[in-house]
Amino acid sequence: MESRISPVVFALVYCIVYAxxxxxxxxxxNYYPQVGEFTWGWTPKLEGAGPAMTWYGLMAxxxxxxxxxxxxxxxxxxxxxxxxWLWLFPLGAMLACVYFMRIFFRQLFI
Amino acid sequence: xxxxxxxxxxxxAVALLGALTHQLVAVLRSGAAVAAAGKSTxxxxxxxxxxCGFTTAVVVLYIVTLxxxxxxxxxxxxxxxxPFEEMMLYWAVGVFEVKEHWGGIGLGVLxxxxxxxxxxxASSHRRDRVVVTxxxxxxxxxxxxxxxxxxxxxxL
Numbered sequence: 492m493e494s495r496i497s498p499v500v501f502a503l504v505y506c507i508v509y510a511x512x513x514x515x516x517x518x519x520x521n522y523y524p525q526v527g528e529f530t531w532g533w534t535p536k537l538e539g540a541g542p543a544m545t546w547y548g549l550m551a552x553x554x555x556x557x558x559x560x561x562x563x564x565x566x567x568x569x570x571x572x573x574x575x576w577l578w579l580f581p582l583g584a585m586l587a588c589v590y591f592m593r594i595f596f597r598q599l600f601i
Numbered sequence: 602x603x604x605x606x607x608x609x610x611x612x613x614a615v616a617l618l619g620a621l622t623h624q625l626v627a628v629l630r631s632g633a634a635v636a637a638a639g640k641s642t643x644x645x646x647x648x649x650x651x652x653c654g655f656t657t658a659v660v661v662l663y664i665v666t667l668x669x670x671x672x673x674x675x676x677x678x679x680x681x682x683x684p685f686e687e688m689m690l691y692w693a694v695g696v697f698e699v700k701e702h703w704g705g706i707g708l709g710v711l712x713x714x715x716x717x718x719x720x721x722x723a724s725s726h727r728r729d730r731v732v733v734t735x736x737x738x739x740x741x742x743x744x745x746x747x748x749x750x751x752x753x754x755x756x757l
Binding site: 496498499501502503505506509513522524525541542544546547549550553554557561566570574575576577578581582584585588589592594595596597598599 | 674682696705709736
């Protein structure tokens with residue numbers, strides 16, 4: 492039986508959305524490990540709650556959007572159109588992450 | 602408890618990178634001539650495995666390893682990252698940031714990985730199969746090495 496969720500569409504949309512939400516800091520939610528609290532990503536940061544963790548929320552945003560797209564779009568069309576070029580999407584997302592994190596590595600080059 | 606989880610996380614990562622590396626070497630050496638000529642060598646025997654058989658194991662190991670990493674992460678954020686920042690080791694913070702984001706991207710790529718390893722995609726998506734497997738292998742190896750280096754600087 493064919494799955495209703497398109498794995499190729501899910502992965503491609505996930506990679507694109509992950510890079511975008513990382514660039515614009517749009518996690519679905521934040522987690523504050525010092526106080527053990529969650530807040531929605533669009534609410535103001537909690538004062539005096541320590542550092543916020545966005546990673547879980549970034550994956551949740553990318554996963555939710557990708558799931559929606561994977562339910563709407565069909566694999567056959569996308570996989571055929573991008574046959575043997577599908578790998579460009581994860582590679583692009585990985586390179587984008589390094590680019591967005593470049594600020595941490597500046598001290599190595601000064 | 603966190604130390605036990607960290608050790609388990611590391612052990613599962615070893616199993617994962619072993620499975621992915623084995624599969625990648627096998628698919629890179631799967632040309633008929635290479636396979637026929639190389640069975641007597643160590644690399645030939647290493648590569649002569651059922652490549653598709655690794656896929657489910659890789660997906661399960663990746664998810665379990667990532668979940669364990671996600672459980673450990675809050676402790677890192679409080680007990681390790683803040684001291685890194687106080688020591689002005691911003692490159693170490695950056696290495697962890699890249700590690701976590703590549704790990705997160707790898708999670709989303711798993712459905713594509715499973716798709717390209719379906720037997721019916723063997724010829725139509727050959728390049729996707731090789732490169733996606735190589736990317737996942739690279740993510741797991743680099744995350745593993747980054748985790749060890751950072752844990753050596755300041756352990757949990």
